[in-house]
Amino acid sequence: MRLGLIIISAIFINNFILSQFLGICPFLGVSKKLDTAVGMSVAVTFVMGLASVICWMIQYYILIPFGIGYLQTIAFILVIAGLVQFVEMVIKKTSPTLYQALGIYLPLITTNCAVLGVAILNINKSYNLIESLVNGVGGGLGFALAIVLFAGVRERLDLAPIPKALDGFPIAMIAASLFSIAFLGFSGLFSGLL
Amino acid sequence: MFNSIGLPVIVLGGLAIFFGIVLAYASKKFAVEVDPKVTEIREVLPGANCGGCGYAGCDALAEAVASGNAPITQCPVGGSEIAARIAAIMGVEASNAERQVARVICCGDKDNALEKYEYQGIKDCKAAEMLAGGSKSCRYGCTGLGTCVRECPFDAIHIVNGIAVVDEEKCTACKKCIAVCPKGIIELVPISKKVRVLCRNQEKGKATMQACKVGCIACQKCVKACKFDAIKVENNVAKIDYSKCVNCMMCAEVCPTKTIYANFADRKKAFIDDDKCIGCTICTKNCNFEAIEGELKGKHKVLDDKCVGCAQCSAKCPKDAIEMK
Numbered sequence: 001m002r003l004g005l006i007i008i009s010a011i012f013i014n015n016f017i018l019s020q021f022l023g024i025c026p027f028l029g030v031s032k033k034l035d036t037a038v039g040m041s042v043a044v045t046f047v048m049g050l051a052s053v054i055c056w057m058i059q060y061y062i063l064i065p066f067g068i069g070y071l072q073t074i075a076f077i078l079v080i081a082g083l084v085q086f087v088e089m090v091i092k093k094t095s096p097t098l099y100q101a102l103g104i105y106l107p108l109i110t111t112n113c114a115v116l117g118v119a120i121l122n123i124n125k126s127y128n129l130i131e132s133l134v135n136g137v138g139g140g141l142g143f144a145l146a147i148v149l150f151a152g153v154r155e156r157l158d159l160a161p162i163p164k165a166l167d168g169f170p171i172a173m174i175a176a177s178l179f180s181i182a183f184l185g186f187s188g189l190f191s192g193l194l
Numbered sequence: 195m196f197n198s199i200g201l202p203v204i205v206l207g208g209l210a211i212f213f214g215i216v217l218a219y220a221s222k223k224f225a226v227e228v229d230p231k232v233t234e235i236r237e238v239l240p241g242a243n244c245g246g247c248g249y250a251g252c253d254a255l256a257e258a259v260a261s262g263n264a265p266i267t268q269c270p271v272g273g274s275e276i277a278a279r280i281a282a283i284m285g286v287e288a289s290n291a292e293r294q295v296a297r298v299i300c301c302g303d304k305d306n307a308l309e310k311y312e313y314q315g316i317k318d319c320k321a322a323e324m325l326a327g328g329s330k331s332c333r334y335g336c337t338g339l340g341t342c343v344r345e346c347p348f349d350a351i352h353i354v355n356g357i358a359v360v361d362e363e364k365c366t367a368c369k370k371c372i373a374v375c376p377k378g379i380i381e382l383v384p385i386s387k388k389v390r391v392l393c394r395n396q397e398k399g400k401a402t403m404q405a406c407k408v409g410c411i412a413c414q415k416c417v418k419a420c421k422f423d424a425i426k427v428e429n430n431v432a433k434i435d436y437s438k439c440v441n442c443m444m445c446a447e448v449c450p451t452k453t454i455y456a457n458f459a460d461r462k463k464a465f466i467d468d469d470k471c472i473g474c475t476i477c478t479k480n481c482n483f484e485a486i487e488g489e490l491k492g493k494h495k496v497l498d499d500k501c502v503g504c505a506q507c508s509a510k511c512p513k514d515a516i517e518m519k
């Protein structure tokens with residue numbers, strides 16, 4: 001039950017992009033085409049799940065025992081960057097097809113604030129290991145939902161008659177804000193349960 | 195003291211060293227050979243992974259450029275400098291032999307084209323275009339108010355006697371003037387093509403003549419004069435097919451209104467090197483102007499008064515004995 005609530009919350013209510021405004025850079029940068037958006041979101045989901053688990057372990061097995069929990073942020077950045085690089089190399093060698101699909105998005109994720117955000121939020125909400133994993137994957141799926149929907153909108157925007165002053169990024173920003181307002185409708189769902 | 199400073203240093207340092215070693219090992223162990231071009235282009239790119247190019251980071255763009263799926267100018271951050279360096283890596287410049295330049299297709303300057311009215315509005319071609327297509331009596335002609343001049347980032351267009359003229363030395367074929375011209379009378383042509391039809395008036399000969407002294411009246415003389423089938427009259431205006439044009443300038447010679455421009459001083463003459471000529475007669479057969487004479491096995495000679503510099507003979511000569519001077 002609790003896991004279900006966490007995943008729904010991560011996808012809809014506390015959507016990383018549209019409610020918490022994390023990971024805006026890839027959201028605007030890689031949402032021009034639908035297929036790249038899908039590749040990016042698969043990679044983000046994978047890395048967020050993995051980072052949640054590893055960072056949870058770092059926090060509870062290294063930082064807390066040594067009493068240096070205040071180094072959380074810098075330690076997590078280090079771990080995530082190293083981890084993503086490592087995963088990229090492994091995928092590149094072992095599975096060229098998988099690398100084709102998501103490997104090229106991995107370098108972009110090393111410093112993605114949504115990944116760092118999910119790792120820190122897991123600790124702040126004192127989730128256990130399983131809950132952290134679920135929250136990480138759920139956050140990734142929320143990211144996927146937002147970016148894929150947005151890419152669909154942007155593909156249509158290319159064909160729409162938009163005033164010259166608003167063409168390109170301005171209209172994308174406006175569309176993104178409308179998206180965010182729409183997702184506000186989910187806030188208050190399950191309030192008090194989490 | 196140790197707990198507050200030493201411990202964090204050791205723990206974080208340890209983590210960093212651990213990941214450093216793992217990554218160093220992994221980069222050797224999992225090394226994959228890639229196209230060296232990808233690596234080189236990747237090094238030239240800014241490396242910010244901003245995604246501004248529409249690809250997922252600099253690596254993805256480098257791959258797309260190397261495989262020919264993206265133009266070398268795709269990186270918006272790097273601009274022309276990075277593009278030039280990528281071009282060097284890709285060897286694009288070498289394959290792009292023919293430089294293109296913009297040309298304005300109008301020669302109706304103030305002396306030749308009549309004015310319909312006196313325009314006193316904003317000095318902008320687009321504004322003038324809204325008032326009955328500009329003040330020039332020919333609605334296809336250059337308005338001459340310099341919208342393209344202001345748009346050109348290279349100072350390569352100037353208004354000369356009421357019409358825009360491109361400085362071919364400075365033009366970089368960036369197409370900005372083409373996009374901004376409300377008349378659509380600027381086009382890109384290979385720089386080596388010296389002959390131009392400087393009119394786009396699609397009206398019948400008489401109407402054209404009334405509007406402008408140098409407009410194309412679609413008399414078809416150029417079409418008949420062209421021995422290479424490179425010029426056609428479409429919609430009452432002559433048009434040169436530059437894939438066939440050989441710069442013989444015959445069309446410009448016969449044009450009664452002097453609409454077709456060619457600088458006759460640039461005209462070359464064929465010159466046969468007697469030491470190399472073996473008298474094969476191939477040049478004679480290929481000359482459309484009967485400008486080469488000579489017997490089989492004898493030395494051939496170019497008749498200077500008939501040669502128009504089309505270079506067909508020198509292209510066909512098996513011994514490279516013909517030079518264009």
